[in-house]
Amino acid sequence: MERPKHRAAIIGTGGIAHRHAQALADLGDRAELVAVAEIDPDRAAAFAEEHSVANVYGSAEELLANERLDLVHVCTPPKTHAPLAIAAMKAGVPVLVEKPTALSLSEMDAMAAVQEETGVPTLTVFQHRYGSAAVRLRRLIQAGVLGRPLVAVCETLWYRDDAYFAVPWRGSWEAEGGGPTMGHGIHQFDLLLSVLGPWAEIRAAAGRLSRPTDTEDVSMALARFADGTLATVVNSVVSPRETSRLRFDFEHATVEVEHLYGYSDEHWRFTPAPGHERLADLWVNDADAPPSGHRLQIEAILDAFDAGTEPGVSLADARRTLEFAAATYASAFRGRPVLAGEIAGQDPFTRGMDGGAVPWAPSLKTLLEKDVNA
Structure with a gap:
């Protein structure tokens, strides 16, 4: 039986996004990179040309509203991971997030609540498992x-x-x-x-x-x-x-x-x-085994989609x-x-991972003294 070709998009075009794009290309007929979202127009255009991406959007919201997708890859700075994953789940699109999935356990729990509500999974890039x-x-x-x-x-x-x-x-x-x-x-x-x-x-x-x-x-x-x-x-x-x-x-x-x-x-x-x-x-x-990398994990995700099984790495695993x-x-x-x-x-x-308890962070007293002396 011929397997479907999965439609994928990438949000963010920094260095790690190129690995995702190359992994999708290496999967041949299994997947197609159909769109990219990037707030920097010049960087977006260069990325789209390098990886032959047909559709370019200036925001994730625009991309999610206009594309029919099977998987969206979040390759943005860590602070944006949780909000973008939640937006993708609410749009009905499974999302693969670069590590770390979120900046805190409370953000992870908020994502898990949306996943429970929508039934749409958020997965984390931990490719060395594969x-x-x-x-x-x-x-x-x-x-x-x-x-x-x-x-x-x-x-x-x-x-x-x-x-x-x-x-x-x-x-x-x-x-x-x-x-x-x-x-x-x-x-x-x-x-x-x-x-x-x-x-x-x-x-x-x-x-x-x-x-x-x-x-x-x-x-x-x-x-x-x-x-x-x-x-x-x-x-x-x-x-x-x-x-x-x-x-x-x-x-x-x-x-x-x-x-x-x-x-x-x-x-x-x-x-x-x-x-x-x-x-x-x-x-x-x-x-002959390929090196650990994004391709192996993405391929395993697509295999799970095709088989109707749970893909990895799940939010529960990533939370641990x-x-x-x-x-x-x-x-x-x-x-x-x-x-x-x-x-x-x-x-x-x-x-937050600092817990408000970083020993080398300036104290409130020090900050107030700096403000007074400024």
């Missing part, structure tokens, strides 16, 4: 052949210089939601969570050590998972030798990956424990990852452990 090696690892865990997970290490050690933060929305709690915990390491610890499942407790530290930001530039967390697994999670934008690393130590094997912005099977290593050498036969790298980030900040700034589910209701960390 690489073939990650899929293989989860399959082996489900089969029980690796034994219990015991220890994990998750490191996003990246480098962003001061000029990177000259873009107005970067490094701001209000516009970006946080530093590398929200904007960089979130991909790696989302993959960690997709492998290990629910987390139970976080003890964390964070600091603004070098960069000209309001947010942190380094955070570290020690996480205990529901099954007892212990994991360390490090997020940094001050590390000159960049790497992204995940390591899982199971009873019967160690499975690890080291890459930068996307992995292939060749980046993974499998080490069986003594006495379990035959497990290596279950880990066979696929040299965002709660991990919120708990990292809450633990770091309050100086105590934070339990899963603890950040709820009127807790300041539900309304």
Whole structure:
């Protein structure tokens, strides 16, 4: 049976939008990029010409009102993610949002309420879940052949210089939601969570050590998972030798990956424990497997649409990852452990990742003194 060609549109034409457009093009007859919305007319025209997009709109509202769409991709700065996703759901269009899905848990809950009301899904770009090696690892865990997970290490050690933060929305709690915990390491610890499942407790530290930001530039967390697994999670934008690393130590094997912005099977290593050498036969790298990236996740979404099943990554899944980030900040700034589910209701960390408790932020007294002396 011939599968339908899905009509897609992109809102926002910054750097990440080009990856979405290329992914849609790589899917050939599965999808067609029919429209784009961008407030900058020159940038919109250049993007449309580069990717052969027929229809260009100056606003998301105009696009949603005039196009029949199967999926809309939100590729705008983080502050706009939740409002645009809500607008798309109310227009009846499934939406794929770049990370982070929202700037706070309360925004996530507002989105979930609209999703419940409309029956239209919002999905989040966490493409590293879809690489073939990650899929293989989860399959082996489900089969029980690796034994219990015991220890994990998750490191996003990246480098962003001061000029990177000259873009107005970067490094701001209000516009970006946080530093590398929200904007960089979130991909790696989302993959960690997709492998290990629910987390139970976080003890964390964070600091603004070098960069000209309001947010942190380094955070570290020690996480205990529901099954007892212990994991360390490090997020940094001050590390000159960049790497992204995940390591899982199971009873019967160690499975690890080291890459930068996307992995292939060749980046993974499998080490069986003594006495379990035959497990290596279950880990066979696929040299032809495409690298983890937007194409694999978008293809999986379209497959789910065609099959009538639930596509990923759902709002519920994405909320668990965002709660991990919120708990990292809450633990770091309050100086105590934070339990899963603890950040709820009127807790300041539900309304913003800074929780009004950033230790290096200027105090109200300092701000008033500056106003008086100005």
